[in-house]
Amino acid sequence: MPSVVDYSKGLKNVVHAEASLFACSTDTAKEISNTIRKKGLNRVVVAACTPRTHEPLFRDTLREGGINQYFYDMANIREHCSWVHSKEKDSATLKAKDLVRMSVARSSQLEPLKEFDLPVDKRAVVVGGGLAGMTSALGLARQGFEVSLLEKKPELGGMARRVRRTLEGMDIQAHLDEMIQKIYHHPLIHVFHDTTITEVSGYVGNFVTRLMSEGRHFELHHGAVILATGADEYKPTEYLYGRDERVVTQLELEDFLDKEDKRVMDSQSLVMIQCVGSRQEGRNYCSRVCCGQAVKNALRLKELKPEMEIYILYRDMRTYGFREDFYREAASKDVKFIRWEPEHGPQVESVEEDGRGLLRIRVPDQVLGKELEIDADTLVLSAAVVPSASSKEMAKLFKVSLNPDGFLQEAHVKLRPVDFSAEGVFLCGINHYPKHVTETISQALGAAGRAASLLSHDTITASGSVCEVDEDECISCGACISACTYGAIEFYDTAKGKKAKVNPVLCKGDGLCNAKCPTSAISLKHYTDDEVFYQIDSALEASMDEPALGEVNR
Amino acid sequence: MASGHDFDPKILGFLCNWCCYAGADLAGVSRYQYAPNIRIIRLMCSGRVDPAFVIRAFFNGHDGVFIGGCWLGECHYVTEGNYDAMSMMHLTKKLLKYIGVNPNRLRLEWVSASEGIRFAEVMNSFTDELKSMGHIGESEGQDQHMLKIKLEAAGKMIPYLKLVEREKLRVRFKTEEEYDEYFNSEDVNHVFHELIADKLVMSEILLLMARGALSNGEISEALALSPSDVSKHMGNCLSEGLVRYDPAKKNYVLA
Known part of the structure; x- marks a missing residue:
């Protein structure tokens, strides 16, 4: 030293x-x-x-x-x-x-x-009126912030409307009803139904969102936004789904169970297949909730009709956390768990035997080393949780990233789990990845907290390291504009013609435009060409005194 | 010039702040030992790496240039500059190839913030590869003086290269393989050759002539070009008014 x-x-x-x-x-x-x-x-x-x-x-x-x-x-x-x-x-x-x-x-x-201060509009927008969106809207309103809650459907509730209870027994419908009451009665929450967002502009602290709701146009000004756009249930194409009405998804089964529908209740034998559409080429993730859901529905069936034969064909049972106890309970109640490998998955065909129509499922049993043949009256598919189209749309509008699977991508898994790298935009719920109801609620409260910590400031400070254009050097080629997906650069008319101009508030300082500019007209402050060239030239002691390339060029 | 066992390549690295730089930090925290040849410059995004940075580093005498970014799909920015870094890397490699520098002296790798061990491994492997190549110009059989002229000429091509990228070669694929295939395709090679190659040679000739008048034969020898190619280029230079022909001395001088 x-x-x-x-x-x-x-x-x-x-x-x-x-x-x-x-x-x-x-x-x-x-x-x-x-x-x-x-x-x-x-x-x-x-x-x-x-x-x-x-x-x-x-x-x-x-x-x-x-x-x-x-x-x-x-x-x-x-x-x-x-x-x-x-x-x-x-x-x-x-x-x-x-x-x-x-x-x-x-x-x-x-x-x-120079860093500069931006004013903060203290209102928030929450996109998505499901469990996650309502929870965070209430969270914000309770802290005194005005919230607009946007729902694309005519009523609130979202995907949670289709789930009766959690595995632990929480009554989701009662919870939703209570929450919807509170939302409608809260003076700080404005609910928009039948909503489509048409345009988003602005930046952290000062967003402007234009929307259509029930046939009317609105313009909302807000400082933060929480995306709670939810997800969809995969519509299977495999195992005769859609071609045979005895093949249903777990969510559909849940609805039948709720109504104690004859179609299911009359079954003597019922088979569930796990990982339908998950953990395969193109959708390489685990949908997380389906193992618990299968066990939950199996237990409910056993409660309603103990003599029903139930088989769960699984790849790996993952009843997350203490839900493992319910898996044991199901096994002890004679629900049969049979493991399959993706190379030798179950085969399903519709057969008729003794005048009775059946679904015949063949699957190799690894313990016995033989192929099993199970006849079932109902086949239930644990369909994957898939990203919704609206998440993709919102990602575009609010300029946030999606991960390779199409779910929304947080800024940092551990350090900023409900933030996006785009400031002022937060996320919660299953648009992020498949989650259990309890996890969604905690995350929604977390997102509300993060948004509140932004909205509680009167001003926020923007970084000084942003891009800037030297108009005399700009040749209006647009190389920078097409590179900047933040939309931070635009042409504007000057006495010298059309020139690029940076909106420093939208600029995130990655400097891609700088590398694309043929004339070095646009430069990222604090990482300018000269600042980097000086580093390059001084990296070798010997090269410091020689005329450098840049000086020869200029 | 040292080579083989004693040779210690000089490497300059451009690392994005969010992934590769953090990966290098983690290598430090984890005390993973690696070859001490690299000097690191921190940038916010691998997309910020200008081809001019790379050419300048080689001009200064660096034997290798390393660019480290986030894995595809993991860029910190919505601009996803790491995809652009890949395009830029391919184009710069083409430029290097045209001036007779081994394009493998430029290496782009993805290292995430959690891959400290990978950073150390990549450093060792790149250092070893450069050791086997020797000092820049050496394995290429290039004279240092000519190498500098060629790198300078390449540097002059960069503004033009950026325009060509903007107009003809701005693509966005999903995988590295698609980029490899595209940038090594007939079509791209054709575009590159048509739009860049001739200009590059002209630039080399003009730089060469900055040191004094030259005859057709001298240019042909210095740049290893056929006399007919030289005539073609000189014709272009004359028509653009860049050089003058001196009939008495039978040579060219800068206009």
Whole structure:
């Protein structure tokens, strides 16, 4: 370390270098800000750990020292050097010197940037009037925020309308009814039925959503939005579904059970097939809720008609958490569980025997090593949970990402689980991935909390590291506009003709446009071409004094 | 110039902040040891990597350039710049190939924030590959002076390359294989050759002439071009008013 400090002192533009054992401690931060004032420093480089964790802290230190916080750079000589080359001390020391030199060179090019404050409209929009949407709408309204709840159907309830009870016994319909009452009676909640969103513009704190509801146009101004667009049940094409009315899905069975419909209740034998449409090519995920749902419906059937033969053909039983107890209970009540492999899945055919129409299911039993033949009166398919078309539509309108399976993608699984990387937009419910009712409720409350923490501010601060256009260089080719899916860049008319212009509020600072621009007219502040070129040119000590390519070019 | 066992390649890395840079951080936290050859520049997105950064790094004498981004579908941004990084990587490799630099000196990899071990492995494998190639220009059999001229000429092509990308080659596929196939297809090779190759050679000739007047034969020798190709290019240069022909000395000078 002493040699790196000495080396740094000799670098161009460096007037002060010192070693510090705990650079991020409050005392050292104070010392750094004192040194900035005393020596009149206008750039600071800290060679320590990763900027991903510590940059914000040292930026504060610069502010305390009285200079712009963007005059800061960090040389990552710990994670990227000393910790990964601990056995090659000489090479590591050389590398540390290089990294410091690169940071110093870059920092000489840094520009002071201004962050700006945006006002926050304290109203929220919740898209989707199902369990998730209603829960978060109520959550927000209870904290005093005005909420518009948008539902595409004529009534509230969503997918939860089709589920009677949870496996643990919670009465979902009663819960929904109570909730709908509260929603309609709450003075801060406005419900829109039969809604289609036609246009979304604006950004965090200041969205404008245009919609059609029951034949009328509305324009809503809001600061945050929660997407609770739900999901659909997969419509199977396999196992005679749709061609034989004795083949139903779990949700349909649930409805029959509720009505104690004869079609199901008269069955002597009933077979369920799990993972229909899930965990296969093109839909490579587990739908999570179907194992619990199958066990729940099987137990209910046993309760209503104990003598009914029930078989569950599964690939892997996953009754999440303590729901495992119900799986054991089902097994103890003589529900038969038979495992199958995707290579040798069940085969279903419709047969007639002794004048009685039957569904014959063949499946190889791994325990017996033989093929089983089961005759059933009813076949129930545990159909996959699939992303709804409206989720895709909303992802486009609100500029948020979908994962490869078509579900909405949160900003970070652990650190920002209900946020999108697009600010001011939050998510909850099964548009995210298949979830149990209890999980949906918790997540909906979480999303309401995150939205409330945004809405409770009067203003929010936007980053200074955004793109900017030099109009004199812009040749109006539109390479940047087509690259920016945030819609942050638009042409506008100037005295010199049509030129690109960045709306800094919509710009997220990824800099793709910068790399696409043939004339370097658009540049990402804090990562400008020059700032990067200085880093590149200083990476090799020898190349520093030679005329660099860029200078030859210009 | 060192080679073989003693040779320590110089690598410059451009890592996106959200995935690959975080993966490199995790390699550090986990103390996974890897070859100390890379110097890392942090960018917000792999889509920010300008072809000019890559060419400049090679011009400065780096033996390899590494670009690290998020796995496809996992970009932090709605712009999904990692797909564009892939297009850019393919086009830059083509450019490198045209100027006689081994395109494998440029490597693009996806490393997620949780793949510290993968980052270390990729670093070791890239370092080993570059060790076997030797110093830039060496395995390509290129003279360092000419190599610099060619890289400079390639650098001059970049604004043009970006326009061609915008007009002709802006594509969005789902998989890496589709990008490989597209950018190595006859059609793309044709477009690239028609629109870039001649301009690149002209640029090389002009840079070469910046150091003094040259005859047809001298140009042909320096750039390993057939005399008829040289005549064609010089014809273009003359008609665009870039050079003058001196009949007395039978050579060309910059206009």
